[in-house]
Amino acid sequence: MSLWKIAWRSIQQRSLASALTALSMALGVALVVAVLVILGVIDQSFRRSAQGYDLIVGAKGSRFELVLSTVFHLGRPTASIRYLVYYELINGRYAPDVEAAVPVCLGDTFKGFRVIGTTPDMFDKFEYSSGKPYEFRDGGRNFAWGEPFEAVVGATVARRAGLEVGKTFRPVHGDVLDRDDEHDEFTVVGILKPTGTPNDRAVFVNIEGFYRIHASAFLGAEPGKSAAKAEPDKSAAKAESDKSAAKAESDKSAAKAESDKGHHDEAGDEIPMDKKEITAVLVALRTGNIPRRVALPKMLSKELEVQAIAPSEEVSRLFEGIVGNVQWILLFLAVLVVIVAGIGILVSMYNSMSDRRHEIAIMRALGARRVTVMLIVLWESILLALGGGAMGVLLGHGLTGLLGPIIADQVGVVVSPFQFQTSELILIPGLILLAVVVGYLPAIVAYRTDVAQSLIASP
Amino acid sequence: MLQLKDVKKSFLQPDGSELRILDIPEFNVAAGEQVVLVGRSGCGKTTLLHVIAGISRPTSGRVRIEGWDLALLAEAEVDQFRAERIGYVFQTFNLLPSFTALENVQLGMTFGRLRSDRGRARHLLDRVGLAHRLTHRPTQLSVGEQQRVAVARALANRPQLLLADEPTANVDMGNQQNIIDLLRETCEEEKVALVLVTHAPEVAEQFQRIEYLEKVNLAWTTR
Numbered sequence A: 001m002s003l004w005k006i007a008w009r010s011i012q013q014r015s016l017a018s019a020l021t022a023l024s025m026a027l028g029v030a031l032v033v034a035v036l037v038i039l040g041v042i043d044q045s046f047r048r049s050a051q052g053y054d055l056i057v058g059a060k061g062s063r064f065e066l067v068l069s070t071v072f073h074l075g076r077p078t079a080s081i082r083y084l085v086y087y088e089l090i091n092g093r094y095a096p097d098v099e100a101a102v103p104v105c106l107g108d109t110f111k112g113f114r115v116i117g118t119t120p121d122m123f124d125k126f127e128y129s130s131g132k133p134y135e136f137r138d139g140g141r142n143f144a145w146g147e148p149f150e151a152v153v154g155a156t157v158a159r160r161a162g163l164e165v166g167k168t169f170r171p172v173h174g175d176v177l178d179r180d181d182e183h184d185e186f187t188v189v190g191i192l193k194p195t196g197t198p199n200d201r202a203v204f205v206n207i208e209g210f211y212r213i214h215a216s217a218f219l220g221a222e223p224g225k226s227a228a229k230a231e232p233d234k235s236a237a238k239a240e241s242d243k244s245a246a247k248a249e250s251d252k253s254a255a256k257a258e259s260d261k262g263h264h265d266e267a268g269d270e271i272p273m274d275k276k277e278i279t280a281v282l283v284a285l286r287t288g289n290i291p292r293r294v295a296l297p298k299m300l301s302k303e304l305e306v307q308a309i310a311p312s313e314e315v316s317r318l319f320e321g322i323v324g325n326v327q328w329i330l331l332f333l334a335v336l337v338v339i340v341a342g343i344g345i346l347v348s349m350y351n352s353m354s355d356r357r358h359e360i361a362i363m364r365a366l367g368a369r370r371v372t373v374m375l376i377v378l379w380e381s382i383l384l385a386l387g388g389g390a391m392g393v394l395l396g397h398g399l400t401g402l403l404g405p406i407i408a409d410q411v412g413v414v415v416s417p418f419q420f421q422t423s424e425l426i427l428i429p430g431l432i433l434l435a436v437v438v439g440y441l442p443a444i445v446a447y448r449t450d451v452a453q454s455l456i457a458s459p
Numbered sequence B: 001m002l003q004l005k006d007v008k009k010s011f012l013q014p015d016g017s018e019l020r021i022l023d024i025p026e027f028n029v030a031a032g033e034q035v036v037l038v039g040r041s042g043c044g045k046t047t048l049l050h051v052i053a054g055i056s057r058p059t060s061g062r063v064r065i066e067g068w069d070l071a072l073l074a075e076a077e078v079d080q081f082r083a084e085r086i087g088y089v090f091q092t093f094n095l096l097p098s099f100t101a102l103e104n105v106q107l108g109m110t111f112g113r114l115r116s117d118r119g120r121a122r123h124l125l126d127r128v129g130l131a132h133r134l135t136h137r138p139t140q141l142s143v144g145e146q147q148r149v150a151v152a153r154a155l156a157n158r159p160q161l162l163l164a165d166e167p168t169a170n171v172d173m174g175n176q177q178n179i180i181d182l183l184r185e186t187c188e189e190e191k192v193a194l195v196l197v198t199h200a201p202e203v204a205e206q207f208q209r210i211e212y213l214e215k216v217n218l219a220w221t222t223r
Helices: A003-013 A015-051 A063-070 A083-090 A155-161 A207-213 A215-219 A234-246 A248-260 A290-304 A311-365 A370-411 A422-447 A451-457 B045-053 B075-085 B101-110 B118-127 B143-155 B173-190 B218-222
Strands: A055-058 A098-110 A113-118 A127-129 A150-153 A186-192 A202-206 A280-285 A307-309 B002-012 B018-029 B034-038 B060-065 B086-089 B161-165 B193-198 B209-212
Touching: A003 A015, A003 A311, A003 A370, A003 B101, A015 A311, A015 A370, A015 A422, A055 A063, A055 A290, A063 A098, A063 A280, A063 A307, A063 A311, A083 A098, A083 A280, A083 A290, A098 A207, A113 A155, A113 A207, A150 A155, A155 A186, A202 A207, A207 A215, A290 A307, A307 A311, A311 A370, A311 A422, A311 A451, A370 A422, A370 B075, A451 B045, B002 B045, B018 B045, B018 B218, B034 B173, B045 B060, B045 B086, B045 B161, B045 B193, B075 B086, B086 B143, B101 B118, B101 B143, B118 B143, B143 B161, B143 B173, B161 B173, B173 B193
Parallel strands: A113 A202, A150 A186, B034 B193, B034 B209, B086 B161, B161 B193
Antiparallel strands: A055 A280, A055 A307, A098 A113, A098 A280, A150 A202, B002 B018, B002 B060
């Protein structure tokens, strides 16, 4: 009969005490697992979101704010840059380096969700994760070039704001729901399938429409009275759009270049290109020519008076700095709970030793060495810790399953109960080590048991 | 096969004086021999069995089993020796309550060279008439059945010497004879020397060699 089986029988003998001890360990481990999984998934999600773009080109200033506002849709939008920057990237001198680029215009919200003015390339040319293109649910589609008042909404927005394909909504300026600041209606033409990225919590509108509702601001007109607002009917807006397209000669070079790229960007054609502004440009670079890729941010910064940053580097800095420390603190607290549970094992086993002296004496009388009974007690401690740990892993993943929808709603990160982190594997040697440490004292008591005295003294 | 020579065992009392429990000038048992030691309570019979089994060391003197002087062996070696060559039947059976009958018998060979021979454990339980009680725990067995499991456990490691400490003290008259018969027959079959301690004359008179502990153990008479 193996020693672990003898230990297991001893655990069964004190089933209630053992179960409670294992439960306390399970709760501690569940906390560790939940912290590891949730933080791990958030970490991965943030890094993955940042990996979708090679560069973000925006106004000079805080690099971190630029990443937060454009990729994670958090914080205040940064200052604007000229539309010309986007033009240079897709049609100008930097075009050979650029695989895809989309402009983003920020400043509006809908029911607390950020509204982003961009082009259809956002979903046609970019993927939300490597090899995972954006998909639309319920027969929806991307908004079209030339359809200024079409919009695509993220999965979380659709669920929480009750938006469906065909429904309309009015974004508001800023983040305050003020009806005076309401813009023209956009029609939802597509709802994104969940991506597990911040884009689930965003509303994407055609940049053409975005320019139309802010035309007055760009043209220096009275704020709050957009060109689109003057045209209450959407069909009228469409007609205006077509009309504008015909007048696009005002910016011949741009029209020609965009025509070459197969675009039909009529973005606010009533606004001259030199007056258009955007918040940033999200860029995917062509592979190859590594030195050029490395040099590009500095070139852009110098020649276009913008800053170009690699979002993945910023996210790494963020996680290695602030978030990383928070992670460690949370993990440290969770590990403390496990250690307290380990002390619970020690107390439970140590208290049971006086009752078990007779049992130990019987085994010694049957020929068990001192070291053997010591090992049996250590096995018991290990089984309790590992058994509790196994329960804790299940509980922890169950907990993440329960918290998953809340996290997805609040942070836009999908946490599945089946997402295992490789860091969880450290629990196995960690728990064994803890069990050996806390089991040592009871094991010593077993080691020192006086056989003859215990056999005579006990019934 | 068992030789005790000038074995003395004393315990220190709270007042600092020594209480001598054993003083045995000589006591020998041949291989396969069955000996009954008769003595009243407190005459040192359990202590004597503990000393023979190596559970406690004598204060002085020699205990030799099959030529091995236990005093010359390290504690771990004595444990190993006991695990492989000595069987022990306790007065209170001392079965482990969380183990089944089969597991209790297997435990008897766990610490010796046989390790866990499940087949032998089944055979022994069959031999003591408990083939149908293999998976029962001690609390599910009658007192007589518990002692029969204890006998099977004591024989599990194929010992050369079986020590039985008042094995019938806690069983009724009907079971008493069954236990004695079982011990004597199985020891004969397995060619195991048996040293049985009892205070019951009706048990003692069934053995050819009866030793009165008061005569073997001079500590009792000189107290």
